[in-house]
Amino acid sequence: MLYPRVNEKRSVIDLNGVWSFCLDDGTHGANIDNSFINENKENIAVPASYNDQKDELKYREHCGWAYYERTFSVPDVFRNERLVLRFDAVTHYAKVYLNSVLIAEHKGGFLPFEAEITEVVKWNQDNLLQVAVDNRVNHSTLPVGNEDGTAFFGSDNAGVPSVEAAKKWRKKRNLPNFDFFNYAGINRNVRIYTTKKDYINDITIVPSISGSDGIVRYEIETCGKGEVFVQITDREKKTVGEAMGCKGEIRIKNARLWNPYPEDPYLYTMTVTFAEDRYSQRFGIRSVEVKGSRFLINGKDFYFKGFGKHEDGAVFGRGFNLPYDVKDMSLIKWMNANSFRTSHYPYAEEMYDLADEEGIVIIDETPAVGIGAGTACDPYKTFNIREHHESVIRDLISRDKNHPSVVMWSMANEPDTEHWPTSAKEYWTSLYEFTHSLDPQDRPVTFVCCQNNYEADLSTREMDVICINRYYGWYNLSGDMDAACYALNLELDFWQGINKPLIMTEYGADTLNGYHLTAPEMFSEEFQVMYYDRINSEFDKRSFIVGEHPWNFADFNTIQGVYRADGNRKGLLTRDRRPKMGAHYFKNRWKEIPSFGYKK
Numbered sequence: 001m002l003y004p005r006v007n008e009k010r011s012v013i014d015l016n017g018v019w020s021f022c023l024d025d026g027t028h029g030a031n032i033d034n035s036f037i038n039e040n041k042e043n044i045a046v047p048a049s050y051n052d053q054k055d056e057l058k059y060r061e062h063c064g065w066a067y068y069e070r071t072f073s074v075p076d077v078f079r080n081e082r083l084v085l086r087f088d089a090v091t092h093y094a095k096v097y098l099n100s101v102l103i104a105e106h107k108g109g110f111l112p113f114e115a116e117i118t119e120v121v122k123w124n125q126d127n128l129l130q131v132a133v134d135n136r137v138n139h140s141t142l143p144v145g146n147e148d149g150t151a152f153f154g155s156d157n158a159g160v161p162s163v164e165a166a167k168k169w170r171k172k173r174n175l176p177n178f179d180f181f182n183y184a185g186i187n188r189n190v191r192i193y194t195t196k197k198d199y200i201n202d203i204t205i206v207p208s209i210s211g212s213d214g215i216v217r218y219e220i221e222t223c224g225k226g227e228v229f230v231q232i233t234d235r236e237k238k239t240v241g242e243a244m245g246c247k248g249e250i251r252i253k254n255a256r257l258w259n260p261y262p263e264d265p266y267l268y269t270m271t272v273t274f275a276e277d278r279y280s281q282r283f284g285i286r287s288v289e290v291k292g293s294r295f296l297i298n299g300k301d302f303y304f305k306g307f308g309k310h311e312d313g314a315v316f317g318r319g320f321n322l323p324y325d326v327k328d329m330s331l332i333k334w335m336n337a338n339s340f341r342t343s344h345y346p347y348a349e350e351m352y353d354l355a356d357e358e359g360i361v362i363i364d365e366t367p368a369v370g371i372g373a374g375t376a377c378d379p380y381k382t383f384n385i386r387e388h389h390e391s392v393i394r395d396l397i398s399r400d401k402n403h404p405s406v407v408m409w410s411m412a413n414e415p416d417t418e419h420w421p422t423s424a425k426e427y428w429t430s431l432y433e434f435t436h437s438l439d440p441q442d443r444p445v446t447f448v449c450c451q452n453n454y455e456a457d458l459s460t461r462e463m464d465v466i467c468i469n470r471y472y473g474w475y476n477l478s479g480d481m482d483a484a485c486y487a488l489n490l491e492l493d494f495w496q497g498i499n500k501p502l503i504m505t506e507y508g509a510d511t512l513n514g515y516h517l518t519a520p521e522m523f524s525e526e527f528q529v530m531y532y533d534r535i536n537s538e539f540d541k542r543s544f545i546v547g548e549h550p551w552n553f554a555d556f557n558t559i560q561g562v563y564r565a566d567g568n569r570k571g572l573l574t575r576d577r578r579p580k581m582g583a584h585y586f587k588n589r590w591k592e593i594p595s596f597g598y599k600k
């Protein structure tokens with residue numbers, strides 16, 4: 001799917017701004033009731049989550065539908081163009097009406113969807129755009145939740161003998177199976193883009209390296225009549241290759257490779273011309289490969305230094321926030337890191353563009369968090385998740401396939417792979433094959449495994465890279481770092497026998513910024529530093545460990561509960577991006593760890 005860009009052939013109309021908004025009172029559901037909206041509407045900013053833009057609890061606790069609306073008119077100059085309305089992300093379910101006609105419906109809160117509106121827009125007058133948004137999460141949504149069920153992360157113990165009885169006198173709740181606040185609404189940009197009537201629908205670029213040359217295979221999907229012309233230019237805008245036709249191969253002599261930070265993330269641009277349409281897509285030439293227990297980028301051993309992150313901040317919630325993205329890129333480099341995982345959902349497209357440009361490597365994750373958490377039954381046999389999971393992976397790859405920064409797909413975070421090992425293995429290995437088959441660049445595929453009985457788990461070991469989240473010293477063996485390191489080593493001995501690369505995709509300790517102790521105990525800044533220092537020194541002894549991603553880049557908001565005071569505080573940075581001692585610790589550690597060749 002192409003990102004909307006303005007050029008000499010295409011335009012973009014920005015529909016962001018202050019919209020009208022109201023929460024459902026529980027009686028309307030997906031139906032737009034104009035008089036209800038008119039009576040209740042108030043201002044809301046788009047893009048942004050709605051939850052923290054207002055100051056009553058009902059916006060945080062809302063469970064169900066909410067309505068957005070605005071009007072717009074289309075400039076006359078676009079009368080002969082094709083018009084497409086695009087939402088970059090609406091969380092989690094959207095029904096879109098234009099002039100009272102249902103023009104799009106979309107499940108999943110973190111990927112774009114669009115609808116052609118050429119025939120629906122009215123000229124010389126206002127158009128009414130309305131969006132109904134549902135924030136409920138259950139066992140068939142991704143991320144997974146317990147709609148009106150048992151909280152996995154909140155505290156749900158009623159303290160009375162009958163849990164069923166307690167349910168009757170509690171209000172309906174939307175309980176996540178995941179540890180980040182369930183921010184909802186029109187979270188990313190809303191735009192109309194124009195194309196000519198005959199247009200370029202998609203561009204797929206598959207680069208490879210042959211000696212000192214780059215080989216660029218490409219495929220162009222078009223609609224309508226016309227010839228395809230493809231031109232590749234370098235950073236200086238010099239033409240380095242050309243071809244005709246919607247499918248082909250272009251050789252770039254003495255190609256410059258895309259290399260991760262701090263090396264040169266060199267980008268080329270492919271400009272496709274078709275009939276009257278034109279679109280330019282940047283790409284990089286680089287290879288990614290797993291060989292035994294090594295992770296190779298451009299044939300060299302890469303070491304992942306970076307973070308699990310979130311899209312999260314005060315007031316805008318999970319809304320698109322370009323200054324935060326730019327700032328986070330700057331902080332990633334400030335800490336001498338080179339990578340992050342889009343935990344726990346695909347991020348806004350602009351972040352991947354920044355990563356391409358700045359050389360930051362991405363592990364691209366779907367929103368499949370919490371599969372099987374807190375359930376007493378086999379989730380793979382009980383719940384209807386597969387079809388939606390496949391469609392999310394399809395859309396994710398279709399959106400992100402051309403980014404050189406993306407080096408691996410993560411199909412999920414922390415599914416239950418321990419209690420139903422055989423059906424889990426069947427689910428994850430077949431989904432792994434499916435993911436591989438969709439990616440034109442055939443990148444490594446994995447999912448991220450939670451602290452579990454790794455001997456019982458039959459799925460994690462089947463992935464291209466072993467990605468594990470471990471909290472020895474925090475949730476397990478709390479505060480006892482000698483025992484934590486002992487247990488960690490027991491587990492690492494196990495993984496070493498599997499002979500695959502391993503990335504520690506999460507490890508960390510909640511840390512209250514400004515809380516200092518001489519003797520390092522839990523929650524203090526000193527403990528966070530000691531915790532990481534002890535664990536990292538174990539990683540340094542093992543060459544099959546190819547990466548360390550502390551959890552988390554920054555503090556972030558969560559559902560309230562006894563485990564969380566003002567959210568999850570495991571950030572190396574505060575929520576407003578100030579460094580804790582841990583950030584300085586990693587900055588110093590990673591200064592000494594090169595992106596390539598650290599352990600080999």
Ligand code: BDP
Binds near residue numbers: 414506551
């Ligand atoms: C892991 C989850 C992550 C949580 C983290 C924690 O993957 O989403 O925020 O634990 O508890 O299990 O801090």
